[in-house]
Amino acid sequence: MEELDDKLAKRIAFLGMEESGKSTFLSVLQKKFGSLYNLKPTTGAQRNSLNILGYKFQIWDYGGQKIYRDEYIKKSHKFLTDNDIIYYFVDVQGDNIDESFEYFQQLMKVSEIKSIDTSRVFILIHKMDPDKRELPEIQQRAEEIKNKFGSLKNVTFFETSIYDYWSIINSFSQGLKQITVIKDLFKKLLKEFARATFSSSIILLEENLLILEKHSSNEENLQIAQSALKQFLNSWVEDSIKDDSSKRITDVIDFWTDIELENGKAYFQKFSFKDDTYFITCYSKNPKTEMLILKKLPELGYRVFEITKGYFS
Ligand SMILES: Nc1nc2c(ncn2[C@@H]2O[C@H](COP(=O)(O)OP(=O)(O)OP(=O)(O)O)[C@@H](O)[C@H]2O)c(=O)[nH]1
Numbered sequence: 193m194e195e196l197d198d199k200l201a202k203r204i205a206f207l208g209m210e211e212s213g214k215s216t217f218l219s220v221l222q223k224k225f226g227s228l229y230n231l232k233p234t235t236g237a238q239r240n241s242l243n244i245l246g247y248k249f250q251i252w253d254y255g256g257q258k259i260y261r262d263e264y265i266k267k268s269h270k271f272l273t274d275n276d277i278i279y280y281f282v283d284v285q286g287d288n289i290d291e292s293f294e295y296f297q298q299l300m301k302v303s304e305i306k307s308i309d310t311s312r313v314f315i316l317i318h319k320m321d322p323d324k325r326e327l328p329e330i331q332q333r334a335e336e337i338k339n340k341f342g343s344l345k346n347v348t349f350f351e352t353s354i355y356d357y358w359s360i361i362n363s364f365s366q367g368l369k370q371i372t373v374i375k376d377l378f379k380k381l382l383k384e385f386a387r388a389t390f391s392s393s394i395i396l397l398e399e400n401l402l403i404l405e406k407h408s409s410n411e412e413n414l415q416i417a418q419s420a421l422k423q424f425l426n427s428w429v430e431d432s433i434k435d436d437s438s439k440r441i442t443d444v445i446d447f448w449t450d451i452e453l454e455n456g457k458a459y460f461q462k463f464s465f466k467d468d469t470y471f472i473t474c475y476s477k478n479p480k481t482e483m484l485i486l487k488k489l490p491e492l493g494y495r496v497f498e499i500t501k502g503y504f505s
């Protein structure tokens with residue numbers, strides 16, 4: 193079983209300068225909130241794993257101090273092979289942008305990384321903290337990062353902060369989407385579920401709270417569902433940090449939550465099939481939706497489970 197898992201393991205790289213926030217981001221993904229603020233600088237390249245839909249993903253956290261950076265470039269065949277996805281971190285509050293860009297350019301030149309499709313390279317403009325991101329100097333630095341890094345390759349940017357939980361899972365889910373197949377089955381499933389429950393938009397998440405798929409009648413309704421989900425998640429993260437940081441966030445999350453919106457209601461529901469746990473957010477203007485979701489969920493659980501069995505083939 194272990195051998196099979198290893199074959200399926202997908203490799204994701206976290207690269208960037210020292211102190212750009214890579215290891216902290218990883219701890220948030222792994223829900224290790226207890227050790228969030230006392231991480232030491234990473235020595236060399238460290239392997240971590242994350243289970244997603246029952247499959248093991250490897251996340252390589254490449255310590256960013258100069259001695260290590262030089263080593264990865266020099267011995268790229270040893271350090272940089274087999275990565276499927278690259279997350280490159282730029283600290284919007286502290287990094288020397290020119291130096292970071294130079295490192296990024298060097299990385300993109302080595303053959304092991306050059307061969308990776310641009311759709312699999314993500315730049316995280318990190319430490320865009322909610323209380324700082326509107327400041328003119330931060331905005332200006334974010335713009336500078338986009339101009340510099342965007343000039344080299346047609347990469348995707350995300351603005352992230354550990355103080356905005358949504359920004360972490362959203363950016364990571366986008367990357368994941370690049371290495372997963374059978375997307376269409378989830379799409380179809382959600383479309384049917386939306387029809388059956390009169391939902392205007394739906395977001396499906398797996399047990400790490402990573403987004404599997406979204407469905408919506410239009411962009412505006414999707415935005416409403418997303419901002420409701422963002423509210424749910426951010427409040428739970430706050431609670432779980434305050435409360436007892438050793439507790440898994442998925443245990444802190446209520447089984448069923450809803451919020452009244454100006455026009456309609458948003459629901460958040462945890463559901464399971466066998467040992468697998470999933471979450472769903474629905475936004476609807478129809479009062480029947482609440483009852484219909486509860487009625488239809490067992491079947492949805494079964495079908496999501498069924499799809500995930502062949503998910504990473
Ligand atoms: N304000 C703010 N600080 C952050 C954020 N993410 C990480 N940090 C802080 O940035 C510092 C460095 O974080 P690390 O995660 O250790 O950085 P790193 O990129 O792993 O560093 P190396 O291992 O040396 O490459 C720590 O003090 C973190 O608390 C963020 O989103 N906002």
Ligand SMILES: [Mg+2]
Pocket residue numbers: 214215216232233234253255256
């Ligand atoms: Mg580190």
